[in-house]
Amino acid sequence: MKAYKIIGLMSGTSLDGLDLAYCHIWEKNGTWKFDIKDTKSVSYDAEMLNTLKDAIGLSAEKLIELHNTYGTWLGEQALLFIEEDKLDVDYIASHGHTTHHRPEMGLTFQVGSGQHLANTSGHKTICDFRTNDLALGGQGAPLVPIGDRIFFNEYDFCLNLGGISNISFEVKGKRIAYDIGLANMILNYITRKVDLEYDDDGKLARKGIINKKMLKRLNDLQYYLLPHPKSIGYEWFLDEVVPIVEETDDSIENLLHTSIHHICDKIAQQIKLNTNGKKQSLLVTGGGALNTYFIETLQQKLGEAINVMIPEKIIIEFKEALVFALMGVLRVEQQTNVLSSVTGAKKDSSSGVVYLPN
Missing domain, CATH: 3.30.420.40 (ATPase, nucleotide binding domain)
Structure with missing residues (x-):
């Protein structure tokens, strides 16, 4: 052909x-x-x-x-x-x-x-x-899982960290995938408050500490309780997430730090629900894969059983x-x-x- x-x-x-x-x-x-x-x-x-x-x-x-x-x-x-x-x-x-x-x-x-x-x-x-x-x-x-199955099937899980975080993996010969929740959408919304397109390498987030009230409000979002198949869009972000950010009076560093811990908590939770007890691999792509603090936090929350794999930059982007x-x-x-x-x-x-x- x-x-x-x-x-x-x-x-x-x-x-x-x-x-x-x-x-x-x-x-x-x-x-x-x-x-x-x-x-x-x-x-x-x-x-x-x-x-x-x-x-x-x-x-x-x-x-x-x-x-x-x-x-x-x-x-x-x-x-x-x-x-x-x-x-x-x-x-x-x-x-x-x-x-x-x-x-x-x-x-x-x-x-x-x-x-x-x-x-x-x-x-x-x-x-x-x-x-x-x-x-x-x-x-x-999500639509990208067809590419995960055809082009990237050597990995146990494929995670994309774009505006939204979504996951893709095989269960008994069927591809399962869904939007986990937040990713760069909330991070970029926060950095634009100080006229930055994004938090380069997570340097600002790394300096922050967790705002416990904000973290709880994010973790309690009802979307996370829904079964898959499920997906979210910008409407959900505007209606459910923006009010939490706007009502939290804290530094940009703390808002970013808290958001990354929230995102990584939810990703790790979903991956751990679908592991088989053996050492497994997670391919991470999208802009979030270039954020060192984000990836360090994710690996820490996943533990040693999941190996976070960052591919060459052309695949990430x-x-x-x-x-x-x-x-x-x-x-x-x-x-x-x-x-x-x-x-x-x-x-x-x-x-x-x-x-x-x-």
């Missing part, structure tokens, strides 16, 4: 920008292989960041307008990447940016119109990977973009790319909509 030459685009809930990964993906002897050939990250300027952050409050008309303009912007970024690096591309696979996620209402929305993206970039585009799963009764999330490239390939091949064991849908599906440029 030929190698697909495909660009994966990913914008996550941490709102730190757009990731582009140019990948070659092919199947050999029944196993999918990949090579990340080139990458690029585009940071959001203040206007774009605020527009995406506040999109949840837009009217229907303004939201569709953003859907179209952001799709055009994605196409411009993809085309610039292609032209700058002289890339030979078959497809673009785009996640878009999630503005609304209410699976209990059968609702999810990712801005970034596929038709605008295709027209602007001049390349066939695959996007809208979530809505079919919701139509089948699923959560529409571009794994999700890679997986959406894979999902695009699987859609073209009409193979399963969304797992019902993960989302709770009626059945597995081959999801995504293909847009041809005009």
Whole structure:
């Protein structure tokens, strides 16, 4: 089978920008292989960041307008990447940016119109990977576990620390995955109070001490009691978490320190519930994997039975973009790319909509 030459685009809930990964993906002897050939990250300027952050409050008309303009912007970024690096591309696979996620209402929305993206970039585009799963009764999330199973199955657990923390692992031949809860979303919200995009290497958090009242309020969030399949979005963060941060009168260092201990407590709790008593491996990717204090705290709470594995930086930063490239390939091949064991849908599906440029 030929190698697909495909660009994966990913914008996550941490709102730190757009990731582009140019990948070659092919199947050999029944196993999918990949090579990340080139990458690029585009940071959001203040206007774009605020527009995406506040999109949840837009009217229907303004939201569709953003859907179209952001799709055009994605196409411009993809085309610039292609032209700058002289890339030979078959497809673009785009996640878009999630503005609304209410699976209990059968609702999810990712801005970034596929038709605008295709027209602007001049390349066939695959996007809208979530809505079919919701139509089948699923959560529409998380989606990355298909990539964990296909590309990273040598690890017992795969943990992504983006805006949200999510976990993926196998149980009796079925992939199980769900959003554990908070990750960089709360950390970046706190650092932006002092005009920092993020806490570099966790240096500020390391200086802090635990605010016991805040920790208890975070630990008592009702979401943690729900069974999986489950997922969260920005609405949950605004409604449930932001008030806790705003009502805690303490230093930035203490807010960050407390948040990291809360996040690591919840991650360790979920992993320990699913261990088999043997030494096991945990692959950690996403921006949180670059935060030394975060990873030290997580390893401490997990203990010696779980070995925290930090891969090469290109995988840390571009794994999700890679997986959406894979999902695009699987859609073209009409193979399963969304797992019902993960989302709770009626059945597995081959999801995504293909847009041809005009």
